[in-house]
Amino acid sequence: MARPNAGTKGVPRLDRESQILEIASAQFGTDGFAGTSVATIAEKAGISKPLIYNYFGSKEGLYEACLDRGGAIVAEEIERIARGDAVGIERGMQTLGGMFTLLEPQPYLWRLFFDPTAPSTGPIADSVALYADRIGKLAEEGVAELMTLAGNTDELDISAMTTVWLGIVDSLMDWWLDHPTETAEQMMQRCMRLLAALFGDSE
Template identity: 50%
Template structure:
């Protein structure tokens, strides 16, 4: 006999209610950041009471940790999927952007949730962010390292610098998109391809 799903308030299954709260929190956190985010505003967005948010996630920090883990999984899973396609050099970089603009279409604010400068530096949220950023950094080192080796460059300092350049470009594109959420993923990808193309084609 299959057990009935756990229910939350007014007969709403607990998993469904958690998803509603999480979605409202992701919107609020992506818009204003952790420091300025209001649990009351998140509760209103989810159509529930403020105490109910605490009953599900324990605290603002607990809710943020869940949001970071969700956003980090979406971003890091997609970057790893793109990396597994086997492209190298600039093609790999553009495939990464293409994958992210598809995965985050309609919700580019997830990038801001994961990389929030106002977030706690210790605790579960910080641990979740580190866990996913370690995955992202590993793929960046791998992809940039392949590109430099193809150019005959094996200098580890050059690798470190170029990883920072690549991460900076990607972060700028994604934050620009979060500032212009009306831009669809396909449009953002086209803009990124034009801008990056112009950079590498400068004579």
């Protein structure tokens, strides 16, 4: 009799789930929710479709699990940087650097949260909102710190600048994903040049 926590071919269930989520995340992030089939994911994972449905219930359940996995990875990296000693613009640049390094081998994670073909209501939308709020609060914290250092504590100014910062990050990630030959280091150097062009070389 198979063990309750066993997967297929002797692979422990948690290991099998992790494998499925990694493959599914790459597939959803590349082809989108609408363009991805459970059959394709099962084939790439070398398992059966029924096994995926047994683990995740549905295509929507699988996507939601991918969002939870990807959101946790991204949010935990930003939180790690936030716990460090960097402040102001240095913290912002370290956040960008950390994101580029994290996403270089798995850029599809970013696109999971900005897929126009994914369901816009229900558990998937709730999961997107949950991690957007988690990341947004970290961004607001960093922006408030930066603005305070500049002598500005106006709440509306901080809110506006937070929106600007999140827009910059999203735009940079989209540009990077459209230029996949760019490395994380090249992206970081590009950001430094853009910053110098906007505000002048601080050196």
